[in-house]
Amino acid sequence: MNTKSLYQEVILDHNKKPRNYGTLDKASHHAVGHNPLCGDHLDIALNLEGERIDGIAFHGESCAICKASASMMTTVVKGKTRADAETLIKEFRDMATGTLDLEGQHHLGRLTVFAGVRDLPTRVKCAILPWHTLHAALNAVTTISTESEDDPMHAPIGDA
Amino acid sequence: MKIIDSTLKPQFASTFDIDRVRADFPILELQVEGKPLVYLDNAASSQMPQPVIDRLVRYQTTQHANINRGVHYLSELATAEYEGSRRRLQRFINAREDREVIFTSGTTDAINLVMHGYGRKFIGAGDEIILTTLEHHSNIVPWQMLAEEKGAKIRVVPINDAGELLIDEYEKLFTERTKFVGVLHVSNALGTVNPVKEMIAFAHARNVPVLIDGAQAVPHMTVDVQDLDCDFYAFSGHKLCGPTGIGVLYGKAELLERMQPFKGGGDMILSVTFEKTTYNSIPHKFEAGTPPIAAAIGLGAAVDYLSSIGLDAIAAYELDLLNYATEQISCMPGVRIIGTAAMKTAVLSFEVEGVHPHDIGTLLNQEGVAVRTGHHCVQPVMLRLKVPATTRASFAFYNTMAEVDAFIAGLRTVQKIFM
Numbered sequence: 001m002n003t004k005s006l007y008q009e010v011i012l013d014h015n016k017k018p019r020n021y022g023t024l025d026k027a028s029h030h031a032v033g034h035n036p037l038c039g040d041h042l043d044i045a046l047n048l049e050g051e052r053i054d055g056i057a058f059h060g061e062s063c064a065i066c067k068a069s070a071s072m073m074t075t076v077v078k079g080k081t082r083a084d085a086e087t088l089i090k091e092f093r094d095m096a097t098g099t100l101d102l103e104g105q106h107h108l109g110r111l112t113v114f115a116g117v118r119d120l121p122t123r124v125k126c127a128i129l130p131w132h133t134l135h136a137a138l139n140a141v142t143t144i145s146t147e148s149e150d151d152p153m154h155a156p157i158g159d160a
Numbered sequence: 161m162k163i164i165d166s167t168l169k170p171q172f173a174s175t176f177d178i179d180r181v182r183a184d185f186p187i188l189e190l191q192v193e194g195k196p197l198v199y200l201d202n203a204a205s206s207q208m209p210q211p212v213i214d215r216l217v218r219y220q221t222t223q224h225a226n227i228n229r230g231v232h233y234l235s236e237l238a239t240a241e242y243e244g245s246r247r248r249l250q251r252f253i254n255a256r257e258d259r260e261v262i263f264t265s266g267t268t269d270a271i272n273l274v275m276h277g278y279g280r281k282f283i284g285a286g287d288e289i290i291l292t293t294l295e296h297h298s299n300i301v302p303w304q305m306l307a308e309e310k311g312a313k314i315r316v317v318p319i320n321d322a323g324e325l326l327i328d329e330y331e332k333l334f335t336e337r338t339k340f341v342g343v344l345h346v347s348n349a350l351g352t353v354n355p356v357k358e359m360i361a362f363a364h365a366r367n368v369p370v371l372i373d374g375a376q377a378v379p380h381m382t383v384d385v386q387d388l389d390c391d392f393y394a395f396s397g398h399k400l401c402g403p404t405g406i407g408v409l410y411g412k413a414e415l416l417e418r419m420q421p422f423k424g425g426g427d428m429i430l431s432v433t434f435e436k437t438t439y440n441s442i443p444h445k446f447e448a449g450t451p452p453i454a455a456a457i458g459l460g461a462a463v464d465y466l467s468s469i470g471l472d473a474i475a476a477y478e479l480d481l482l483n484y485a486t487e488q489i490s491c492m493p494g495v496r497i498i499g500t501a502a503m504k505t506a507v508l509s510f511e512v513e514g515v516h517p518h519d520i521g522t523l524l525n526q527e528g529v530a531v532r533t534g535h536h537c538v539q540p541v542m543l544r545l546k547v548p549a550t551t552r553a554s555f556a557f558y559n560t561m562a563e564v565d566a567f568i569a570g571l572r573t574v575q576k577i578f579m
């Protein structure tokens with residue numbers, strides 16, 4: 001695939017001006033995600049009101065793919081229920097690893113700009129890290145790593 | 161498609177028939193993403209020239225059997241070729257005797273051999289091992305394992321901002337408990353060439369043996385283990401235009417003889433009963449089981465190939481490449497070189513303001529340019545220089561000035577995308 005098509009305007013824009021970047025005053029859930037292969041890390045905090053995510057923020061050190069993925073993720077899951085977020089997490093992960101039928105039923109909307117990573121095995125983890133970290137936060141696992149066994153979504157997704 | 165630097169070559173100090181050299185490397189003809197491959201990841205692994213590929217084919221098609229076993233034609237032939245390769249490597253590093261050359265699976269395996277064979281026997285509680293900040297993880301982790309097992313301590317030589325070892329500090333680290341020194345000859349991340357000969361002499365004056373990790377040195381300069389007077393010298397075949405799965409540990413014979421075996425099994429024994437096993441003499445004591453015979457023979461062909469070009473000629477040409485690339489990249493706004501030692505091999509690690517190395521790597525690949533991004537297995541260096549990760553272009557003698565230009569043009573494209 002054409003790599004440049006991954007670095008589309010929308011991704012570059014979210015990288016330069018990440019939404020919901022920073023910390024939350026009031027957070028009920030929190031997790032840190034690491035990609036030890038490149039040293040990147042991402043800190044995600046969110047506040048659940050009942051089943052609804054009413055606040056979410058992230059910060060950290062990462063590449064453009066990861067940062068844009070995190071930024072767009074926060075805009076999409078804000079206001080959604082925990083169950084809806086989990087559905088998106090699964091769909092995003094399936095898309096990034098190439099097992100999702102993009103033509104079929106899904107809820108990813110403009111998140112499909114990340115579909116191109118499925119052809120870049122070394123970058124799949126960059127795109128997925130925010131989603132793994134969100135999953136960990138929702139399930140009260142405070143630290144995850146894309147390499148470790150305790151990554152709740154650990155699965156072979158291409159070697160970096 | 162081939163890149164030929166006809167315009168720039170005459171301006172450089174070295175004389176080097178780059179076109180002839182490139183013709184030996186079939187992989188350099190590849191197209192990546194519709195562009196000619198520009199392979200600048202040589203510090204991770206180098207490419208293999210046709211004579212080495214041919215040697216592997218000749219071995220597999222006409223010479224293969226297990227070694228040191230059969231009395232039949234092929235076994236004797238394979239054994240002779242394998243031992244012949246050992247002598248090629250002996251000559252390549254100027255070891256005194258061929259039995260000082262042990263075939264391992266690579267640098268990592270060679271260092272682990274020294275840790276188990278020498279370290280576990282001669283290093284004990286309270287003893288100290290000196291390493292440097294620049295070490296590759298492969299020359300850190302085995303010693304940490306030993307330190308943990310034995311209750312030994314690791315002391316670390318610091319570096320300055322240019323990525324050079326602070327030799328005064330090195331000398332201050334020695335105490336009466338210092339039992340071992342491990343230092344890399346050339347830094348894989350920064351290209352720094354360390355003054356290992358002087359460091360070895362200093363350690364020897366205190367009766368401390370020294371292991372040199374030469375993985376990044378042997379492909380780029382003449383290495384003479386007798387001149388260095390190192391006790392151990394480790395390197396990998398795959399960074400030396402040879403196959404993967406093969407490497408060398410050079411060790412002084414008297415040290416190797418005193419060491420305990422690392423792995424147990426066939427070939428490393430003289431006799432085995434359930435009551436007592438007598439170990440084979442060196443080097444066989446350290447080569448348990450069937451070795452990668454083809455790879456060892458391929459490595460012999462690789463060092464012959466490099467010697468035919470000449471390591472001094474290679475070093476001179478690569479210095480031209482480094483100087484040209486450094487000059488070009490220094491002109492780019494927002495680009496900072498990481499690692500500015502006075503003595504360097506052709507390694508260029510750098511940061512681009514506002515762009516993560518991963519994104520640089522992916523986008524350069526789009527231009528056909530292969531570089532390494534990340535921490536390069538040297539997290540302590542990254543921590544010390546306060547960079548989470550870098551992009552690294554590492555050159556070999558088959559790279560051209562035109563490829564430097566392609567790399568720089570690729571970087572400009574990256575900057576434009578992220579503007």
Ligand SMILES: Cc1ncc(COP(=O)(O)O)c(C=O)c1O
Binds near residue numbers: 265296
């Ligand atoms: C300086 C240095 N030491 C050791 C190694 C490890 O070599 P290998 O993976 O071939 O065992 C490398 C390779 O990256 C290296 O650059």
